[in-house]
């Protein structure tokens with residue numbers, strides 16, 4: 001928290017500032033960093049103590065927690081529930097409106113914990129050994145607080161803005177976002193009216209073992225879910241007399257064809273950019289391979305090499321199929337009328353669900369099996385080379401001259417697609433560079449963020465938002 005002395009002189013500064021031309025106000029404006037660093041740590045600890053485990057979510061608690069802060073700062077906000085307890089919150093700083101608004105999007109829910117495997121209380125927000133511990137310390141309460149502080153500092157410093165800046169906290173991302181960002185995108189258009197840009201989690205930023213940032217990632221797109229249910233029907237009977245074309249037999253044959261299917265390698269432009277920009281950070285021989293992906297993928301053993309050594313890259317070059325749910329008879333001696341399977345398919349940004357279902361039907365080659373969509377959304381790619389991309393680049397090079405900026409395409413998905421498909425340039429961007437080891441704790445046990453990288457990320461995001469939004 002800032003000292004009361006600072007608060008006391010604040011109105012005077014505001015009065016003086018309003019008498020000066022806008023350019024003079026925005027030159028060299030910088031937050032009081034030692035105070036903001038302290039506030040960032042305190043706020044994140046407090047926020048982690050607000051338990052928003054989804055299910056059930058209870059994001060209304062987080063929305064009210066944010067609301068209290070905004071109210072104390074004199075910033076109007078609005079809270080709305082998509083269902084009882086599923087809170088969402090929005091606040092907007094008005095700019096001149098000469099440029100499209102920027103949305104700072106963060107989801108307020110977190111995934112469940114298995115307390116027995118944690119060495120510290122996951123909802124304590126404990127600061128220990130240079131780390132801030134707790135569920136959400138990386139995914140994504142830290143970015144939520146960084147967004148909040150950028151937002152608050154613009155307001156506190158009376159920065160003249162050329163565009164509106166929107167703070168948007170939503171429910172339910174960890175369960176697909178239908179009760180949060182999806183609901184806002186559909187039912188609350190006034191909340192993001194005039195928006196042209198958005199920043200949220202995703203893409204990933206890497207630090208070396210000493211904590212020094214290696215690169216920061218920008219994600220202009222993600223793979224899309226093409227979740228399917230296959231259902232086979234047949235004659236039922238007693239298990240003592242086998243039925244050759246029973247529902248389970250049809251289903252198993254179809255699944256075996258899918259299991260053996262080798263999705264062709266497809267180099268989409270965002271993945272090509274991802275490989276090329278990551279190349280310098282790869283050990284050989286991958287460095288050379290990623291630097292010229294077309295050449296590498298033309299090699300006859302490219303698929304096998306990727307499958308063996310880099311499955312996470314292969315997943316970004318193919319449509320993938322994971323057989324997950326299976327249902328048949330609940331009695332060992334009854335051959336059921338119906339058997340079904342669920343497939344977690346992830347599609348390349350260039351594939352629609354209709355094209356993918358046609359492909360699956362071709363592979364299974366069994367018209368008696370029904371194929372239904374469980375979850376999908378339209379693929380969309382945000383352009384790079386935008387002013388927001390330029391502001392990110394500039395801020396990284398100013399604050400971390402040794403670090404690079406790379407493009408990434410997540411194999412999973414975040415809430416950004418709800419806004420990307422509405423034509424809003426939406427980037428996944430994590431201002432906190434963390435080690436691979438810390439990154440692996442996300443959704444797992446002992447999630448924690450290094451305090452130094454966290455506060456550095458708060459500053460980095462500020463530089464981006466300030467550069468991108470202020471009048472120059």
Ligand SMILES: [Zn+2]
Pocket residue numbers: 107139140173201
């Ligand atoms: Zn997340």
